[in-house]
Amino acid sequence: MTYGLITKFLARPGERDALTDCLLLAAERMPRASGCVHYLISTSDEPEAVWVSEVWVDQAAHDASLKSEDVMALIGRARPLIASVAEQIPLAVLGGKGLPT
């Protein structure tokens, strides 16, 4: 089953842009991690909120990416910029427009 994950981070005050830059860099590195379909970085009206919308071919691919040196290094850089993980919703992606055919 295609695996989705919506994460809402709250950046430390004044660190939202540094966090989005860091996560956009992580998105660039994703192609080397096999199985990553979407890794989108967004903001919302809430000042410190940063949203990451992920889609992976399956949960195993997602979990394996967290063990890759690249991603672990990026997470290490992002962690000091994060005040909290406000929401994290694992999803079973049934289908729709925007998935590789």
Place this chain on the structure above:
Amino acid sequence: MTYGLITKFLARPGERDALTDCLLLAAERMPRASGCVHYLISTSDEPEAVWVSEVWVDQAAHDASLKSEDVMALIGRARPLIASVAEQIPLAVLGGKGLPT
């Protein structure tokens, strides 16, 4: 700015699968609506929850789609299956993996 929208519907009891079928059909019709980049249908652990993750080239394209006959007809079919819109988060999509290059 690329526009994103995360919507969490709660289906009426027993209607989740009918709702996901309806929304998957809406996703199929999206290509005719210009500007739709992603329209993904997902479920989560919460029994009646149905999540729609949308990305549009901009908010105008999204808003225009809601006026198209196709989409209005599909929304009309889905509405009786929906108990509530539990969450709806408009997003400014900054970038990442999975957007058309």
